[in-house]
Amino acid sequence: MSLSAAFNSLKSSNLISWKTTGKFQQTLAGCIELAGKTLHTGKVSKVKVCPGFAGEGRYFEFQSKLIPASIDFARESPLCTTLCKDGYKIRTVEHLLSALEAKGIDNCIIQIQSLDSEDSEVEVPIFDGSASAWVEAIEQVGQKEALDRCGNNLEKLAPYLNEPLHVLRNDSFIVGLPSSEVRITCGIDFPKMPAIGCQWFSSSFSDDFYEKHIACSRTFCIYEEVEHMRSAGLIKGGSLENAIVCSATKGWLNPPLRFHDEPCRHKILDLMGDLSLFARPGRQGFPAAHIVSFKGGHSLNANFVRRLSGINVEGSQ
Template sequence: MSLSAAFNSLKSSNLISWKTTGKLQQTLAGCIELAGKTLHTGKVSKVKVLPGFAGEGRNFEFQSKLIPASIDFARESPLCTTLCKDGYKIRTVEHLLSALEAKGIDNCIIQIRSLDPEDSEVEVPIFDGSASAWVEAIEQVGRKEALDRCGNNAEKLAPYLNEPLHVLRNDSFIVGLPSSEVCITCGIDFPKVNSFFLCYADLNSCHCFYASLAKIYVNYIQVEHMRAAGLIKGGSLDNAIVCSATKGWLNPPLRFHDEPCRHKVLDLIGDLSLFARSGSQGFPVAHIVSFKGGHSLNADLVRRLSGINV
């Protein structure tokens, strides 16, 4: 049985067919080490990304615990994507995963630690609020063909959407439509903001030219509410763009006129990468249409793709 046939036999619905990309799985050609302040806790954390074995995918390592970057370990959390296992949590993984997915780093080990060795929860650094630091680090170290533990390479598969599907929460929704290429349409409803964005390209070009430089955006009236809830302790005008309904952008200029939509695409790629299996591509080959989407809705879509009722 071929690898694609094996994948298709595992799925619990007819939504997805796994097909070869004509490429071999990749990993990093060296190690990446970055440290920085985190968005929600405001603490400093250190991340080391190492090459991984073919077929093993992307895995986080925290306090000697291995947590796969999989929807099976994703949990609801405000304003970020969190992975949990055995009482340990890793927050705000979406920007790093977005860069790894788009740059084709299919297999790697992501070691992360905080300055407090007793912490059971840690967060990926926020840097400037975009994924540019991760993209630059990946491009600097480069990538290479991944080999499994027996020294063999492995083909890379991609999930193709076979039929339309949708997920929704209140007035927010994501629709997936069958397509021969990756296409992303994003819409938001935010004061003083260009509300729509479209990209039609492979993941790498979409991410590098449209999404990776886009910073987090927030509504000014929400800032104090989030801080009162114990969030965004590390947030600042250096790592987010802030908008007022009456005054517009409080810290211009924007990098792009549609930067908030571009950041939604950045998050979408990172969250949907949680569908990846055994070094495969996680983001489905489909036309994904998102309106007022967020991390929870993105996770709902991945669960639907995985045959999990939501």
């Protein structure tokens, strides 16, 4: 299918309307190179994010394979979002994609490698557990108007939700409501963790809102669950330097928090990264809608994107 045919089919969808943002598609003005320990495997990986052509979107390159940052390649995995293609896996992509989506980097190639050249699986570094390292790197290198392979600029389009949409699982849900702007309301509830409890955060998104209020919020975990997760092969690289850790009896083990509701804000960071997987080549991924999430997670986020894409998901009627 040609790009024009794909666009026409998207335009005719009853659920989503693609509208102009009044801007041209963007890419990086130069390359970003960062390396660090990963959360789940504990290995070190290197990432190089390079400028991309307009209309080609965001792609990962691993072991000479190109894997689009698209919901079509997202697979179920515990505690992170994983992209898979032809037997190759890239894990924990959500923080990087969240930063790229929020900063308006529509097109780029993300080259990633582990220290073991034979690995068929790799993970994006965790850094301090937030998206700050990516945001700072993007701001340092800057961005520019992306051109296609013929040297033309392309208009950036955004998806607008035309009717309410929801997915649910037990007492967790995500609802999308039509809106003229991007707005997110997020709630979490940890009744057995008094230091976390029930938290809500809601805001529309201005140009600098993400950097000031979302990007620096860190991933969090429950101390009493750490050994169980490690025995399951997870969070091998986790530490008090790359996550905030809460105990049911002792509260936060590595204060201070950056915000009193930092866990809730981090859920928004993850949500933005996961919903960026709706992006069509060079277009905005996060829909112009009011997204309301309660007790959400990566799996539920992915199901919401699948519903946006017209894929039926069990339990989301």
